[in-house]
Amino acid sequence: MTSRMPSISKDIVERINLVVGNAPRPVPLHAPEFNGSEWEKVKDCLDTGWVSSVGRYVDEFEYKVAESCGTKFGVALVNGTAALQMALQVVGVKPGDEVLVPSLSFVATANAVVHLGAKPHFIDIDPDTLGLSPTALEEHLRQNCRAQNSALINKATGARISAVVPMHVFGHPASMRKIWQVAEEFGLHIVEDAAEALGSEYFGSPCGSLGHVAALSFNGNKTLTTGGGGAIVTNDATLATRAKHLSTTAKLPHQWEFVHDEVGYNFRMPNLNAALGCAQLEQLPERLLQKRALADKYFEAFKDLEDIEMFQEPANCKSNFWLNTLVLKTPDLEVRDDILRATNAAGLQCRPVWRALHTLEFFKSNPRSKLPATESFEKRLINVPSSAWLGAA
Numbered sequence: 001m002t003s004r005m006p007s008i009s010k011d012i013v014e015r016i017n018l019v020v021g022n023a024p025r026p027v028p029l030h031a032p033e034f035n036g037s038e039w040e041k042v043k044d045c046l047d048t049g050w051v052s053s054v055g056r057y058v059d060e061f062e063y064k065v066a067e068s069c070g071t072k073f074g075v076a077l078v079n080g081t082a083a084l085q086m087a088l089q090v091v092g093v094k095p096g097d098e099v100l101v102p103s104l105s106f107v108a109t110a111n112a113v114v115h116l117g118a119k120p121h122f123i124d125i126d127p128d129t130l131g132l133s134p135t136a137l138e139e140h141l142r143q144n145c146r147a148q149n150s151a152l153i154n155k156a157t158g159a160r161i162s163a164v165v166p167m168h169v170f171g172h173p174a175s176m177r178k179i180w181q182v183a184e185e186f187g188l189h190i191v192e193d194a195a196e197a198l199g200s201e202y203f204g205s206p207c208g209s210l211g212h213v214a215a216l217s218f219n220g221n222k223t224l225t226t227g228g229g230g231a232i233v234t235n236d237a238t239l240a241t242r243a244k245h246l247s248t249t250a251k252l253p254h255q256w257e258f259v260h261d262e263v264g265y266n267f268r269m270p271n272l273n274a275a276l277g278c279a280q281l282e283q284l285p286e287r288l289l290q291k292r293a294l295a296d297k298y299f300e301a302f303k304d305l306e307d308i309e310m311f312q313e314p315a316n317c318k319s320n321f322w323l324n325t326l327v328l329k330t331p332d333l334e335v336r337d338d339i340l341r342a343t344n345a346a347g348l349q350c351r352p353v354w355r356a357l358h359t360l361e362f363f364k365s366n367p368r369s370k371l372p373a374t375e376s377f378e379k380r381l382i383n384v385p386s387s388a389w390l391g392a393a
């Protein structure tokens with residue numbers, strides 16, 4: 001094995017070089033692109049003085065984000081982490097609760113749970129989607145939980161389990177139908193972490209419309225960006241109204257009085273960022289086409305390798321291909337790291353998947369299911385340069 005390592009890495013560098021062509025080096029993993037009316041809309045904010053947390057671009061952005069997710073309501077927020085926190089709070093997660101999250105996710109998924117005073121409870125992933133495994137979820141809940149006064153209780157900790165957070169990894173939709181079945185049986189709310197999945201579809205329905213409420217991110221590395229930003233989308237008017245209220249210091253509407261009816265947050269997205277977002281959303285359809293074209297180039301370039309393949313979109317899904325991903329057939333950190341060294345040295349910015357969350361120091365003693373798929377895939381995934389413009393004809 002060891003003797004074949006250098007040749008594998010060299011081969012991979014050559015294949016990625018073929019895909020990205022003469023793009024200037026280093027080729028970033030994912031760069032923001034501003035090809036539309038960004039300057040014009042941001043300038044309008046500066047010219048009119050509407051730069052902060054109210055303004056017409058905030059309203060327009062909320063409307064358009066909801067539209068692109070096929071939901072009735074959108075609430076623009078400062079970032080995806082805050083959006084997750086708001087989403088969890090409005091579905092009723094309370095301090096002391098446990099929330100089911102995949103262990104293979106960006107740390108924000110679990111951090112948002114902790115910010116509410118609740119505890120992440122880690123569940124294994126499904127090799128076909130890289131997202132939360134409904135089978136692992138169901139088996140784990142059957143064996144380790146009991147019902148009590150219509151609440152689901154973790155037998156080992158005595159804590160209430162109130163919600164589940166499927167995440168669509170790199171834009172590939174999780175198995176939402178089966179996750180719904182399990183969630184309904186056990187009385188769990190579903191908060192979709194759709195931070196990576198703007199524009200992805202599951203059986204024809206957009207990600208973001210597949211749970212009770214969903215969180216999106218518009219950070220600089222995501223498919224579209226507002227600089228920093230996030231949003232909640234939902235079809236539930238009560239959840240949307242409460243999220244907007246809570247994120248706006250829970251202030252009661254009045255012409256001049258400052259009366260607040262609970263402890264709220266300052267989580268609203270500024271108009272300046274929303275202006276960027278409005279311009280970016282206009283480019284979503286074209287960007288999705290470019291990202292799919294880039295994914296096709298990667299599939300073509302990597303189709304005949306024995307030890308490595310590109311991760312395919314799950315059946316009946318349309319992924320946004322936020323990040324294209326190489327999958328090693330077997331978990332081997334030496335091979336993986338050699339590939340990372342070779343590609344990065346060649347000016348091709350590649351990255352491993354996140355450390356499994358249950359292995360992070362501060363989550364080491366959190367409750368969890370068995371995690372065999374997480375522990376295997378943690379060592380097998382490498383993201384390759386995926387900016388949409390690399391797929392432009």
Ligand SMILES: *Cc1c(COP(=O)(O)O)cnc(C)c1O
Nearest residue numbers: 079080081106108109195217219
């Ligand atoms: C980016 C991301 C977030 C958080 O978004 P921020 O806007 O960076 O706070 C949450 N979950 C996942 C899976 C993400 O990729």
